Amino acid sequence: MARELERLNVEVGQLDALLITHEHADHVAGAGILSRRHGLPIYATAGTWQSLPSKFGAIDPAFRRVIEPGQNFYIGAIDVMPFAIPHDAAQPVGYAFEGRGAKVAVATDLGCLSEKWIEPLAGCDLLTIAPSLLAELQATEGYLPRKLDTAKAASAAVDKITVDEATFARMHAADRMASEKLAEGIAGFTKALETLEAMLSARLKELEG
Structure with a gap:
């Protein structure tokens, strides 16, 4: 975890808290040490x-x-709103964060989608989710109470979304389906990681239209 913070140019002193989604080793490694060392x-x-x-x-x-x-x-x-997610863990959650007129959510281990699971994700300006669920999420807007606010996304400088290979691999190392989708070429596009960026960017343009 300390290495990840260093890679992101984030000082430990800038952190206010640590939020854990579930107990799997790839999600908690280093959290205990950081808590003890830095209170x-x-x-x-x-x-x-x-x-x-x-x-x-x-x-x-x-x-x-x-x-x-x-x-x-x-x-x-x-x-901060913790919301239950379907995952093979004791009591897993995703998190939605709202503040300063923006909403961000993290649900990387969301195994499937239903109205119950995606309700907390509605209205997000930025969403982190398994790429294998992108097409399914896009098909649910009929019962989403709010849509992605592209104006807010643009003002937050996230109208162009990028993913680097190292981050993608770390986030989804335990997601075999995501890895297979990446290898095949997500949603029938090319096999390059630019595919994910292209899908998200295209979705933003559709909403703007």
Whole structure:
């Protein structure tokens, strides 16, 4: 985790908290160490806390935050909404963040889509989701209460979305379907990673039209 922060040019001192989606090793590695070294609170569901691997280490009760799916909380001025997701873990969640007129959500391990699962994703200015679900997500706008606000996306300088190969590989290393889709060429486009960028950019243009 420390290496990832360094790669992103983010100092540990800039962090306010650590949010855990579920207990799998590729999602919690280094979180315990960062919390102990820098006094960072950790947010996770009760099921996740109970299922953390032993090597995660002990966390001071003062830094343990137990959250409930569907019950929002604040970190500074950011409104955080944890939402339940279907995944092979104890009590996994995704997170939606709202603040300063923007909404961002993270649901990289969302295994399938239904109205229940995508409701928290509606109205996002930026969304991180498994690429294997892009086509399915695009087909759900009939019952989404809000659509992607392209004006906000543009003002936030995310009208052009890019993905680098290293980040993509790390985010979806445990997602065999995503890896296969990448190898085949997502949604029938070319096999290059520019495919994902092209799909998202095309979607933004459609909404603008």
